[in-house]
Amino acid sequence: MQILYPTIKDVAAKANVSTATVSHVINNKGRISPETIKKVLKTIKQLKYHPSRSARGLASHKTGNIGFIVTSDHFLKTEAFYTRIFLGVEFEAHRHDYYVLLTTTKSDFKKGDSLPRFVLEQSIDGIIVAGKIPKLLLETLCEQKIPLVILDYIPKYFECSSVLIDNVRGGILATNHLIEYGHKNIAFISGEISHSSISDRLRGYKQALNDSNIEIDEKLIETSDDYLSMQNGYKATERLFKKNKNVTAIFAGNDTIAIGAMQYLKDNNFNIPNDISLVGFDDAETNSLLTPPLTTIQVPKIDLGIEGLQLLVNIINSENKMIKKSIVPVELKLRESTKPRL
Amino acid sequence: MQILYPTIKDVAAKANVSTATVSHVINNKGRISPETIKKVLKTIKQLKYHPSRSARGLASHKTGNIGFIVTSDHFLKTEAFYTRIFLGVEFEAHRHDYYVLLTTTKSDFKKGDSLPRFVLEQSIDGIIVAGKIPKLLLETLCEQKIPLVILDYIPKYFECSSVLIDNVRGGILATNHLIEYGHKNIAFISGEISHSSISDRLRGYKQALNDSNIEIDEKLIETSDDYLSMQNGYKATERLFKKNKNVTAIFAGNDTIAIGAMQYLKDNNFNIPNDISLVGFDDAETNSLLTPPLTTIQVPKIDLGIEGLQLLVNIINSENKMIKKSIVPVELKLRESTKPRL
DNA sequence: CTGAAAGCGCTAACAT
């Protein structure tokens, strides 16, 4: 038993117009008189008509789908950073009448590994890549000539349309905040230093110090290319304190690293913020539950996703395949893990 | 400039057969001779042919899509519990040649709110619901007569196909472990007690105590219907210790609650596991990074998703619309937060 | 075991 849903023919018949007219109304193409539009729209509502995706796709050579690619590592991150970005993309996709097909990819994509299924099967009109993905995969994707936008990552050797966080500015904001609080020995710790977002935060840190005529001390910079985990935050802090005893403030590459640092500090009887001020980056939603709540740089993750989808739709609909870029702003979220130095 | 991809016609022409035959081979229907099959398959590979989803959908009245519904609260949870379930679903969907459309819904779905878009537009062949979603939404979904499977939740007033965690057994395992370690005053704490998964864990707890002839002391049970957050774990533990001073072991409704409990215990100078043994539930991936690493009940989240998708495909392909249920097993994951009582 | 042909529901030229 199959329920029969109304088709464009039913709408056309009921509204006394041709299917072409209904189609034109749906896609607001052609010049249709306001009365006809109203009439057709009313009939559509009455019949609860929804155009068939398959039929539209077949006739128009568009799928109405967007592919969303993220590494499973990133997607499973505890801070739900990319999950939020996805939510923003999904939200905006809704408004533009797209479905989003989410797929995760391994972070060690090798020659011969197959592309995401929706690419091979051409089931998408455009691709959003969230965060760093393997270079080879990205290159192969770009070769497909499918509209593509990268979020929160800049590939090193070629240009792509992208939406980025203003990481340098974030780094400056965080560091200036600590400088304004009277700190001089400000450390920077992080993992994944080869991720453009992280290295940009470090650049912001250095620039802020420079601007305030504070000498950059490499012994205060403790980075690695390890995964951004609490554990690695813990270890980085450990290494930092081995080299350096007189740190009074730490700027962590992201919140997870900061939480790791927090644990190290607690375990070693440093009081935050009395002994050490600590600033994170990302504004993970659980930060405010920490003791003390973490001062951090707030990143509008949902907005990042929204902007990314808009950019992609833009590219899909435009003739010229220009490379377009957007930067989303960040701001300092003042909480209790930082304190003026006495 | 549009790249032209091969169609079924191209395959048919190159293989010297009709398009019907190619179609039959693709869907392995009809009785085609092995040689023909081989020939067609070879041609498909040569041409890198992928059937068009739209065309298939239009002709067959199937979409090849599965809808995945989860509340945004659950999806954004820090433990990535439902993210992992989704990954399992996606993985298995791949094998069955389905795409998964993920949508989040608010946890306060009200009368008049619209159904997920893919339901209204009939862009899916079946639905997977992950975790508790609003009753009204679930009811409306069921009325649609679309194949549906619920993961990790039992609605109270009607029957649905579902895949559940063996929560009762998990509760028994956790509690027995503590009993075997010589604990008598074993507490149970949790939030979201109206979620069937949590209340079942409590049932397991009670049953294990019963089986060991330990009297159930309501003062040792501290539950609420608050969200499963670290903060609420902290508070629950606080309330527990106000009522009760001689607890030696705590079984927490899930790992997040357990981490909150851990913080309370640390803040109040209880040593884990020397003073208090602590068991969680879920096996969130970050547990092993805690100090001490958390003993917990391991839930195979990916498998849960895989099983759910299999069940759904089963229902989609079967004539009789029987209600089917699966239970995924759990096991005790022994780490360092529990210790025999001296 | 294989093929011919009639649609599936929509879009997009082209008419009018």
Place this chain on the structure above:
DNA sequence: ATGTTAGCGCTTTCAG
């Protein structure tokens, strides 16, 4: 401003 109509690429009877 609206209608006519030929496909889009596939599945699916029905014949042979």
